[in-house]
Amino acid sequence: MAEDPLLTIAGLRAGYGGKPVLQGIDLAIPRGEITAVIGRNGVGKSTLIKAIIGLLPPSAGSIRFGGREIGALTAHARARLGLGYVPQGRDVFPRMSVEENLKVGMSIRGAPNPDYDAIYGYFPILRERRRQAAGTLSGGQQQQLAIGRVLVGGPSLVLLDEPSEGIQPSIVQDIARIGVDLNRRTGLTIVLVEQNIDMIRAMAQRCFVMDKGRVTAELTPAMLDDRDIVRRHLAV
Amino acid sequence: MPGFDAVIGFLYQFGDAAAFLVLCASGLAIIFGMMGVINLAHGEFIMGGAYTTVTVAKLGVPLPLAVLCGALAAGAAGMVLERLVIRHLYGRPLDTIVATWGVSLIASQGTLILLGPSLSDISTPLGSVEIGALSYSVYRFVLMGVAAAILLGLYVLFNFTRFGVLARATIQVPHMAETLGVDTRLIYSLTFGIGAALAGATGGLYAPTMTLVPTMGVQFITEAFVTVVVGGGDVFLGTAPAGIVLGFIKSGMTTWEGQLAGQIGLLVAVILVIRVLPRGISGLMLRERA
Numbered sequence: 178m179a180e181d182p183l184l185t186i187a188g189l190r191a192g193y194g195g196k197p198v199l200q201g202i203d204l205a206i207p208r209g210e211i212t213a214v215i216g217r218n219g220v221g222k223s224t225l226i227k228a229i230i231g232l233l234p235p236s237a238g239s240i241r242f243g244g245r246e247i248g249a250l251t252a253h254a255r256a257r258l259g260l261g262y263v264p265q266g267r268d269v270f271p272r273m274s275v276e277e278n279l280k281v282g283m284s285i286r287g288a289p290n291p292d293y294d295a296i297y298g299y300f301p302i303l304r305e306r307r308r309q310a311a312g313t314l315s316g317g318q319q320q321q322l323a324i325g326r327v328l329v330g331g332p333s334l335v336l337l338d339e340p341s342e343g344i345q346p347s348i349v350q351d352i353a354r355i356g357v358d359l360n361r362r363t364g365l366t367i368v369l370v371e372q373n374i375d376m377i378r379a380m381a382q383r384c385f386v387m388d389k390g391r392v393t394a395e396l397t398p399a400m401l402d403d404r405d406i407v408r409r410h411l412a413v
Numbered sequence: 414m415p416g417f418d419a420v421i422g423f424l425y426q427f428g429d430a431a432a433f434l435v436l437c438a439s440g441l442a443i444i445f446g447m448m449g450v451i452n453l454a455h456g457e458f459i460m461g462g463a464y465t466t467v468t469v470a471k472l473g474v475p476l477p478l479a480v481l482c483g484a485l486a487a488g489a490a491g492m493v494l495e496r497l498v499i500r501h502l503y504g505r506p507l508d509t510i511v512a513t514w515g516v517s518l519i520a521s522q523g524t525l526i527l528l529g530p531s532l533s534d535i536s537t538p539l540g541s542v543e544i545g546a547l548s549y550s551v552y553r554f555v556l557m558g559v560a561a562a563i564l565l566g567l568y569v570l571f572n573f574t575r576f577g578v579l580a581r582a583t584i585q586v587p588h589m590a591e592t593l594g595v596d597t598r599l600i601y602s603l604t605f606g607i608g609a610a611l612a613g614a615t616g617g618l619y620a621p622t623m624t625l626v627p628t629m630g631v632q633f634i635t636e637a638f639v640t641v642v643v644g645g646g647d648v649f650l651g652t653a654p655a656g657i658v659l660g661f662i663k664s665g666m667t668t669w670e671g672q673l674a675g676q677i678g679l680l681v682a683v684i685l686v687i688r689v690l691p692r693g694i695s696g697l698m699l700r701e702r703a
Binding site: 230231232251252253255256257262264268269270271272273277278280281282284285326327330 | 575578579581582585586588589590591592593594595596597699
């Protein structure tokens, strides 16, 4: 474990309407690494991501980001500290153009002159479709937009919730490649919740397994290469 | 030329009715369309704007500036109301209706107690102009121009400014806008303030043409709701076309059988629209585009 984790979660509990989902999560996300959180359906992976970004108030425990306790902050305050969130199901703004979607992501910085070239460099299809309403894009294009929309704000940590869900394999590979490239070149820290073994193996340097609202195991990169081990933790 | 006079007379009536509907409804439509809040206190924001405008105008301030003061006062009151009451009731439309109705009663009765049954009014400025054999109030033409300018201004605000982009993002996927760093509470507060300011401006604009009484909001609110119901949730695709269609119906019926027939025409139109297009004109247009 790196000596200075970017994100440290201790004893985190959260749930929906009194129904507990997270039952004491302890997790340290090292700076500059790609960490995957895996586990079967319904063990609380997406809930964990929502609690980290601030869409779900914690009932107990602490979330420290860059040495600062953020558990009581609103989601937009956390975003402004450098947390980026790419939700499951993409959630693009459907009746706004691709460029306007990026503009919302840009608003974090309050930059007067938006420069989307870096994003269009990663995702050329977005440049082609920049005047098109985001709701009319394909699932894969929406996923690229959702990722671009977060990257444009220059976050230091990106939370990816099931980025491969419902997307054609070639785009899944593109996204994995871009994630790894960004991580290597800029030191971007990524937390990935995923079921797709290929995506996990292509991206993750470290992997935590969740079960019943707790982190139950940590897999090393070497173990990630063993498909059987990974499959066992993902199996229903 | 009686034919010419009749046509001009009708166009004047039509423009006047459409401008009134658009001005009445735009604030209500923004608050309903963007926030899902049905604001029954809309008429009292209009009354507040009218009272402020007249009070300021009597101090010798030119009317356009006085109207601006009315709009700002109503907008500020709107933001306070949003913070104290509306914010706690998001996602609970029926509760919001009851709460804003209560606010409406408090505001109109409070005004009655504090300021009495009426405020002495100011005269309609700008006189009249003769076209053909008939004369028309110039101020009414100004109101038509202002209605068009407000629609244009709102269009620019929501499509070409940073606030507009963030507001539309907040309205479309609130939790996503929030996680991208948008202070969505502030956006809601400002949006409510803009809706209330538009109501205040409407009150200020029509203040010189009518008697100021604490219950004057009622004269606006029926028309405002009819227009929003017919138009649906979108100001540009809904309120503007609804104002034009209903203005045509109202002025047509009024010319034919008088004021009462105009009101009946509006209500029949809204009943038909609820039956055929429950989401209004903009609901129809957006479904076809999507």
